[in-house]
Amino acid sequence: MANSNGYTAEIMRVYRGTCIHSTQHTAVEILEDALLGVDVKGKIAFIEKDSELDGLSEKFGFSPSEITQLAQHEFFMPGMVDTHIHASQYSYAGTALDMPLMQWLCTYTFPVESRFKDLEFAQRVYTKVVKRTLRNGTTTACYHATIHTDATLLLGQIANDLGQRALVGKVCMDRNNPAKYYKETCQESQEETCRFIAELLDKKYPLVKPVVTPRFAPTCTGALLGQLGAIAKNNNLHIQSHISENAEEIKLVKDLFPESKSYTDVYHKHNLLTDKTVMAHGCHLTDEELTLFRETGTSLSHCPNSNISLCSGVLNVRNVLNHKVKLGLGTDVAGGYSASILDALRRALDSSKILTIQDPGHETLTFEEAFRIATLGGSQALSLDDQTGNFEVGKDFDALRVNVTAPGGPIDLIQSDGPKILLEKFLNLGDDRNIVEVFVAGRKVVPFTEPKPE
Numbered sequence: 001m002a003n004s005n006g007y008t009a010e011i012m013r014v015y016r017g018t019c020i021h022s023t024q025h026t027a028v029e030i031l032e033d034a035l036l037g038v039d040v041k042g043k044i045a046f047i048e049k050d051s052e053l054d055g056l057s058e059k060f061g062f063s064p065s066e067i068t069q070l071a072q073h074e075f076f077m078p079g080m081v082d083t084h085i086h087a088s089q090y091s092y093a094g095t096a097l098d099m100p101l102m103q104w105l106c107t108y109t110f111p112v113e114s115r116f117k118d119l120e121f122a123q124r125v126y127t128k129v130v131k132r133t134l135r136n137g138t139t140t141a142c143y144h145a146t147i148h149t150d151a152t153l154l155l156g157q158i159a160n161d162l163g164q165r166a167l168v169g170k171v172c173m174d175r176n177n178p179a180k181y182y183k184e185t186c187q188e189s190q191e192e193t194c195r196f197i198a199e200l201l202d203k204k205y206p207l208v209k210p211v212v213t214p215r216f217a218p219t220c221t222g223a224l225l226g227q228l229g230a231i232a233k234n235n236n237l238h239i240q241s242h243i244s245e246n247a248e249e250i251k252l253v254k255d256l257f258p259e260s261k262s263y264t265d266v267y268h269k270h271n272l273l274t275d276k277t278v279m280a281h282g283c284h285l286t287d288e289e290l291t292l293f294r295e296t297g298t299s300l301s302h303c304p305n306s307n308i309s310l311c312s313g314v315l316n317v318r319n320v321l322n323h324k325v326k327l328g329l330g331t332d333v334a335g336g337y338s339a340s341i342l343d344a345l346r347r348a349l350d351s352s353k354i355l356t357i358q359d360p361g362h363e364t365l366t367f368e369e370a371f372r373i374a375t376l377g378g379s380q381a382l383s384l385d386d387q388t389g390n391f392e393v394g395k396d397f398d399a400l401r402v403n404v405t406a407p408g409g410p411i412d413l414i415q416s417d418g419p420k421i422l423l424e425k426f427l428n429l430g431d432d433r434n435i436v437e438v439f440v441a442g443r444k445v446v447p448f449t450e451p452k453p454e
C-alpha cells in the first residue's frame, strides 16, 4: 500500500503495548496500548492508538492475528546511546581507579592499549565489549579503539556482525606519551587515519562509520590536530575527543598551546569543532567555552562514572542544558567502571544531586531528563537523530523490550503501578535481566543467535 509520498511500507512486524520515549518537547511521552509497525527495512512504519487497528491493518496489509502483544509489565523504550566508550579498555574495567587522569593513562591505559597490535587479543576484547554493551541496551556506541588500524577495523567488523550501530575511531596521538612502545609519528597517524577511513567506508557497513579521533590535545601536536581537522572536513566525518576533564590536564594544555584563549579554542583553531563533533567530559568548561560549543554545534558526552572514579570533577548538566549544548551520556570505560548506560544515568542523577547538596538553589536533573539524555539526547549528540533516538515514524526501530518483572530480575512490584513508575523503577533498579530483547534497525540483536552448526 502506497502512502502520499508513493512509499510502500512492507510491514515486517506489528506490536501492541506500552511505548515510552522522548520528544523535543516532552522528556517522557507514554503511549499505552499503542500499535507499532516495523517495516522490512527496519524502520518504524507507524505508531498509533489501538483504536486505529482496522484502518492500519487495511492500509499496511497485516492481519490482527499477527500482532505481537507485550505483557502487562513490559514496555518498549528507545535503545540507549553510549556517546563515549573506550572499547580497548574493557579488559580492565572495574579495576585501576586509584589515580588521577594523567597518571592513570601512563600507568594502566597505554600498556593495555599497546596490546591491540595483537589481533587475537583485539578480537577477544572487542567481541566481549560489543556483546556486553548490547546486552546492557546500548544500541548505538561511539568507540575509541587504539592507534592500531587493523584492530580498529576489526572492531568495526565485530559491531557490524553483532548488529550494533557504531562510530569507530582509530586513536591518534603523536606526542607526550612516555610509553615508547605505544606511539606514532604525526605522519603515521595521518596516513593510518586515512587508510582506516578508506578501508572502513569500503566495507559499506550500513550502521558502522568511522570517527576521526585525536585522543586529546595533550597527546597531539598542533600539526596533527590540523591534519585531522582537514581529514574530517574533506570527508564530512564525525570527530571525537576529550576536553577539560581535570585540572592538571587543563594546565598542560595551557602550557602546550599558549597562543590559544582556552582549551576549547585549541580544537576550534584546528577545525575540530563541528556539528558532528562529540567531546567527552567538559567538567571544567567556562560559560564562554560552552557558548562556542553551542555556536559550532559541538556536543558533550557526560561521563559521570569516570568523572567520579578518577576524581576529575562534577559536570553541571543544568548549565550545559541552559547553554543549549547537545548532551549525551558516556560510560567512558574504563575510567568509568561500568559498561552500562543505566549506570551512567544513575551517576548523572547522583552528580546533579551532589551539586544540589552544595547549592540548594541548583535545579536538580530529573529522571525524566536523564532518560531523554540517555536516548534522544545521545542520538542528537552524535548527529544521528535523523535515524535513531525515539519512536518517530521513519526512524530505525532501535528499541529495548523491557520486562520490569522479568523472572529472577532485580525488581519487585508490590502494587499495580502505572507505566511511568515502571520506567522509573527500571531506570533506578533495573539491569540486563530486564532487557529481554534488543533491536537495532529492526533486527533482533539480543538474545544473541548462535551461528547454526555446519
Ligand SMILES: O=c1[nH]c(=O)c2nc[nH]c2[nH]1
Pocket (backbone or CB within 6 Å): 086, 101, 105, 109, 215, 216, 242, 245, 306, 332, 335
Ligand atoms: O577518561 C579518559 N580516558 C582516556 O582514555 C583518555 N585519554 C585522554 N583523556 C582521557 N580521559
Ligand SMILES: [Zn+2]
Pocket (backbone or CB within 6 Å): 084, 086, 242, 280, 332, 335
Ligand atoms: Zn574517554
